[in-house]
Structures are given as structure tokens and as C-alpha cells.
Amino acid sequence: MPLREVPIEFEVDTFPAEVDRLLLDADEQIEAFWDLFKQHKVHQFVASDFRLIWGAIDYIKSNNLADGNSFCEWGCGFAVIAALASLAGFNSVGIEAEDPLIDEAKKLHQRHNVDVELWQGNFLPRGAKALAEKGRSYVCLQADPPPAYEKYDMQVDDFSVIFVYPFPGEEFYMQDIFERFARPGAILLMFLGPYQVEAYRKVSHR
Numbered sequence: 202m203p204l205r206e207v208p209i210e211f212e213v214d215t216f217p218a219e220v221d222r223l224l225l226d227a228d229e230q231i232e233a234f235w236d237l238f239k240q241h242k243v244h245q246f247v248a249s250d251f252r253l254i255w256g257a258i259d260y261i262k263s264n265n266l267a268d269g270n271s272f273c274e275w276g277c278g279f280a281v282i283a284a285l286a287s288l289a290g291f292n293s294v295g296i297e298a299e300d301p302l303i304d305e306a307k308k309l310h311q312r313h314n315v316d317v318e319l320w321q322g323n324f325l326p327r328g329a330k331a332l333a334e335k336g337r338s339y340v341c342l343q344a345d346p347p348p349a350y351e352k353y354d355m356q357v358d359d360f361s362v363i364f365v366y367p368f369p370g371e372e373f374y375m376q377d378i379f380e381r382f383a384r385p386g387a388i389l390l391m392f393l394g395p396y397q398v399e400a401y402r403k404v405s406h407r
Contacts, residue, residue, distance in 0.1 A: 203380065203403075203404060204376055204379070204380055204389065204401040204402065204403055204404070205401065205402050205404045206399065206400070206401055206402075207261075207266060207388060207400040207401060207402050209257050209260050209261065209266075209398070209400050210260070211256040211257065211259070211260040212256070213252055213253060213255065213256035216252070216255065217288070219288055219313070220255055220285065220288055222313065223281070223284060223285070223288070223309075223313050223315070224251050224252060224255075224281070226309065226312060226313065227251065227279060227281045227284075227309055230279065230305065230308070230309055231248055231279060234279075234305060247366070248278065248279075248281075249282065249366040249392040250392060250395070250396075250398075251281050251282065251285065253392070253396065253398055254282055254285065254364070254390075254392055254398060255285045255289075257390060257398045257400065258272075258282075258285055258286055258289050258291075258362075258364075258390070259289055261362065261388065261390070261400070262289045262290055262291065266388065266400075267291075267361040267362050267388055268361050268386035268387065268388075269360075269361035270290070270291055270292050270361060271291065271292050271294075271359060271360045271361045271362070272286040272287075272291035272292065272293045272294065272360065272361065272362045272363075272364070273293075273294045273295075273296065273324075273357075273360040273362070273363045273364070274286070274293070274294070274295045274296065274363075274364045274365075275296055275324035275363060275364065275365040275375075276296070276297060276298070276324055276341070276365065276366070277295030277296055277297045277302075277306065277319070278297060278299075278302050278305075278306070279302060279305050279306045279309055280295035280297070280306035280309070280310065280317055280319060281309070282295075282364050283295035283306075283317045283319075283364075284309065284310060284313065284315040284317055286317075286362070286364070287315050287316050287317050288315065291361075291362065293316070293317045293318070294317070294318045294319075294320060294360070295317055295318070295319050295320070296320045296322060296323075296324040296349045297319070297320075297321060297324075298321070298322065298323055298324075298345070298346050300321060303319055303321050306319055307319060318353075320349040320350075320352070320353060321346065321349065322346045322347060322348060322349025322350075322352065323345075323346045323347060323348050323349060324341075324348075324349065324365075325341065325342070325348060325378065326348050326350060326356065326357050326378070326382050327347075327348050327351075328381075328382075329378045329381075329382070330342060332374065332377045332378055332381060333374060334374070339368075339371055339374060340368040340371065341367070341368065341371060341374075356382070357378075357379075357382035357383050357384075358382060358383055358384035358387070359384075360383070360384075360387060361386075361387055361388065362387065362388045362390060363379060363383065363387065363388070363389050363390065364390045364391070364392075365389070365390075365391055365392075366391070366392045367391060367393070372391060372393060375389070375391065376389065376401065379401070379403065380403060383403050384403065385403050385404065385405045386402065386403065386404075387402070387403050388400055388401065388402050389401045389402075389403075
């Protein structure tokens with residue numbers, strides 16, 4: 202089942218007050234986290250453009266583009282995107298392999314009373330490694346924990362929208378995983394760098 206691009210058009214000029222407060226707080230917390238890098242040494246964390254992605258999530262929700270109300274952030278870090286999805290009205294989950302990042306996400310969410318499930322583990326489902334191109338080194342495959350889904354009796358195809366910020370060169374691998382494991386009708390939302398956010402829907406025919 203192929204993927205079809207979903208056009209998303211939005212402008213991000215102003216934010217709801219609760220979103221603005223969350224984002225300002227997240228900026229400060231992430232900056233403080235990096236100031237203490239030697240204490241935690243978490244290497245695989247790069248913050249995405251939270252404000253741009255809020256616009257995309259809000260557009261998807263406001264225009265009823267999702268086939269349901271479940272949202273998952275792959276490799277969530279501080280789970281800011283998962284929190285934004287919750288504020289937009291989604292039932293939101295964030296999956297992260299690094300314990301220190303899960304701890305940071307919990308602190309942020311508690312301060313803003315955001316309802317997000319945080320799963321410690323691998324966002325890659327069992328069997329995803331077989332889709333990797335031979336001879337290539339993927340950063341996302343360096344995570345050691347087992348897939349997080351099984352602990353919660355869920356799978357990738359339980360989610361309506363999945364967000365990921367892939368490492369450079371891994372976006373097509375993320376698309377392959379989504380195409381293989383997501384359900385028909387689900388949306389893959391990807392941040393690919395400055396001012397670039399793309400969305401794809403899994404369809405049952407070309």
C-alpha cells in the first residue's frame with residue numbers, strides 16, 4: 202500500500218496561550234538540559250521546530266484529516282510534539298529510548314498539566330530492521346531497548362497520526378516502516394529541516 206502526500210497549508214503567526222506557554226517553557230528546559238550535557242550524555246537528541254509543527258498538527262486536526270484521534274511521536278525526546286498533539290485534542294503517546302529524556306518530558310508535562318502517555322522503549326516495531334537498506338548505517342537502529350508497543354498491547358497500526366523527525370537520510374526508511382506497519386488511512390507527519398514539514402497518508406491503491 203503506497204503513500205500519498207497530504208497537502209498541508211497553514212500560517213503560524215499566533216498561538217493559543219497554553220501552547221505559547223508550553224513552547225516558551227520547553228525552550229528554556231531544553232537549553233538548560235544542554236548546559237548540563239556532561240551529566241547525562243544523551244547524544245541522539247535534536248529538537249525540531251515546535252512552532253512549525255504545531256501549525257501542521259492544528260491544520261490536520263482542524264480539517265479532520267486524520268482517520269481517528271490517536272497520535273504517536275516516534276523518538277519523542279522531551280515529547281513537546283506529543284504535548285502539542287494533546288493540546289490540539291489528540292490522544293497522544295510519545296516513545297523514547299533514553300531514560301533521561303523521558304524524565305525531562307515528565308517534568309515538562311507535569312508543569313503544564315498535559316495528558317500524554319510516555320513509553321520508554323524503541324519506536325521501531327519488531328521487523329522494522331529488515332526494511333533497512335543493506336550496507337547503510339542508520340542512527341535509529343542504534344537504540345537497544347525492545348519495541349515499546351508490546352508492553353502496552355498496541356501496535357503501529359493503532360495510531361491515526363505518527364510524527365517523526367528523522368536523522369538526515371533516514372526519511373525514506375521512516376516512510377518504508379510506516380508503509381509496512383501503519384494502517385490504511387493513517388498519516389505520517391515528518392519534520393525534515395528548517396521550514397520543511399511533510400505529511401503522507403497510507404492508501405490502499407495508487
